[in-house]
Amino acid sequence: MSEIENTVEVAKLMSLFFPYAIERLQEAREQKTKLAHYTSAEAAVKILRSNEIWLRNARIMNDFSEIEHGNQCLLSAWHSAESGAKLKFLLDDIERGLAAKIGNLLDEGDQERKFETYIFSLSEHDDSDGYGRLSMWRAYGGASNVAMIFKGLEEDRNWKPKMISLSPVLYADKESFYKQFTNFVSGLEKETEFLKRVSNANQELIPAIILSAFTHAINCTKHPSFSEEREWRLLYSKQIDVFGLDDRASDLIVKKSIEIIDGIPQNIAKLQLVDVPAIDFVDNTLPNLLERIILGPNANPWILFDGIYSEMTAASVDIRKVPLKISNIPLRR
Numbered sequence: 163m164s165e166i167e168n169t170v171e172v173a174k175l176m177s178l179f180f181p182y183a184i185e186r187l188q189e190a191r192e193q194k195t196k197l198a199h200y201t202s203a204e205a206a207v208k209i210l211r212s213n214e215i216w217l218r219n220a221r222i223m224n225d226f227s228e229i230e231h232g233n234q235c236l237l238s239a240w241h242s243a244e245s246g247a248k249l250k251f252l253l254d255d256i257e258r259g260l261a262a263k264i265g266n267l268l269d270e271g272d273q274e275r276k277f278e279t280y281i282f283s284l285s286e287h288d289d290s291d292g293y294g295r296l297s298m299w300r301a302y303g304g305a306s307n308v309a310m311i312f313k314g315l316e317e318d319r320n321w322k323p324k325m326i327s328l329s330p331v332l333y334a335d336k337e338s339f340y341k342q343f344t345n346f347v348s349g350l351e352k353e354t355e356f357l358k359r360v361s362n363a364n365q366e367l368i369p370a371i372i373l374s375a376f377t378h379a380i381n382c383t384k385h386p387s388f389s390e391e392r393e394w395r396l397l398y399s400k401q402i403d404v405f406g407l408d409d410r411a412s413d414l415i416v417k418k419s420i421e422i423i424d425g426i427p428q429n430i431a432k433l434q435l436v437d438v439p440a441i442d443f444v445d446n447t448l449p450n451l452l453e454r455i456i457l458g459p460n461a462n463p464w465i466l467f468d469g470i471y472s473e474m475t476a477a478s479v480d481i482r483k484v485p486l487k488i489s490n491i492p493l494r495r
Contacts, residue, residue, distance in 0.1 A: 175360065178349055179375045182342060186330040187315065190286075194314035196453055197394055198287035198294070200302035203466055206310060206455070210473040213448060216421070217280035217398050217431040220381060229276075232383035236376055238336050239343035240268070249347045255354060256361050256368060267373050271401055279381055279399040280431035286392035287311050292456075293491040297390055299458045306466055307458035309489075312451050325403040325412050326433065328396050329382045333389040339379075370404050377401040398431045414438050448477055454485045463488045 177184050189195070201209075209215060220229050240246045250261035285298060287309075294309045315328075334342065350357065361368050382395050398416060417432045435451065437444045445451075455474070457466050471486055 171356075171360070174353075174356070175371060178353055178357075179346075179371050180378065181346060181349060182332055183329050183378065190330075191315050196287040196289075196314050197284040197312045198291075198298070198456075199282070199284050199310045199312070200294070200298045200458075201308055201310070202303045203306040203308050203457075203460075203470065205303075206308040206470065207473050209310065210448065210470075210477040210479070212432075213435040213477065214417075215282055215396070215433040215435065217282045217396060217433060218423070219277070219429060220279040220281055221276060222423075222426070222428060228384050228388075229381060231385055232380040235334065235336050235339035235383050236343075236379050239340050240265075240376075242340065242343075245340065245344040245347045248351070252347070252350055252354065253368075253372075256357050257365065260361075260368065263369055264372055267369060268376065271373065271377075275377060275380060275399070275401060279377070279397065279401070280429075281381065281398075282396040282433070284312070284394045284396065286394070292487075293489040294456045294458060296491055299489070299491065301391075303458060306460045306462075308466075308470065309456040309458065311453045311456065313453045325400060326396065326398050326416065327378070327402050328394060329378050331391075331393040331395060332379070332383045333386045334383055335386060338386070339383060367404070374402045374404045396433070398433070414441065415443055449479050449484070452479060452484045454487060457486070457488045459489060459491055 205216075240249070253260040253264060285295070298309070299307060332339070332342065357368065377399060378397070381397055381399075384391075384393070415434045415436070415438055417434065418429055419432065420427050421430045422428075423430075435446055435448050437446060455470060457463060457470065460466055467486065467488055471481060474481055474484065474486065
């Protein structure tokens with residue numbers, strides 16, 4: 163990857179292969195959009211105590227059909243007679259046999275996508291959501307829930323898909339996904355010569371970046387009926403790594419272990435909230451990341467406040483900089 167690393171060509175590749183993500187990320191930066199993780203008080207305490215975020219296997223989502231929906235949307239577009247055929251023709255124009263190579267990578271990686279992709283869910287949070295969102299309190303965290311609000315995305319970070327990637331969710335059915343896919347193919351067609359030059363410099367890059375784009379699409383596409391969640395997903399998967407977070411570097415910030423959740427022993431990818439400057443993983447401690455914590459509607463708000471306040475203090479999260487608030491939003495349990 164050294165031929166194009168740290169140049170404007172990286173940004174160009176990102177805009178071509180991840181147009182929806184780049185557009186949404188730019189909007190989020192301009193609007194300083196914050197992201198909230200709605201969870202149980204127990205899970206929030208675990209995050210504060212361990213300085214870890216737990217990414218769970220894609221198969222243990224609230225509804226695994228979410229992932230299958232994205233898979234079906236992508237496969238339908240890939241095999242379509244128009245845009246799918248255009249993309250395959252373009253790939254073979256870049257490099258003979260490239261379309262078949264991509265198809266084989268999709269088929270061969272199907273099981274890995276299902277068994278070795280891990281997800282942490284977040285929801286867009288506006289300053290007007292001072293009490294949290296009623297629909298999210300109802301859906302997540304049980305009887306004693308907490309919203310951990312993370313600061314807005316930084317302006318100066320260039321988004322590149324590594325083994326860990328933050329990506330917006332696209333709410334689409336097959337028809338609207340196909341429109342996005344068609345625009346994606348059109349964008350590539352306009353830059354055929356550029357893509358040929360990139361491929362000539364490094365024949366492994368185009369397949370890797372397409373596989374990453376497709377893996378993002380599969381894991382970050384949901385049915386439009388879920389759109390009010392305004393979800394973003396933190397992904398961990400070898401199939402999304404394009405620009406070099408190797409296994410050794412990954413081991414510094416992600417620890418995998420078996421944990422029992424809701425009675426089910428399962429593999430968890432634990433993202434360490436630590437600074438590792440050697441791999442450009444910085445400003446990722448809880449005091450730097452958290453903007454505030456909101457306690458959801460519950461029967462014992464001040465007991466919960468006291469407990470979370472104590473855990474924040476122990477985790478060096480200063481309540482003067484990271485306010486702790488009780489949501490008085492009325493909610494029938």
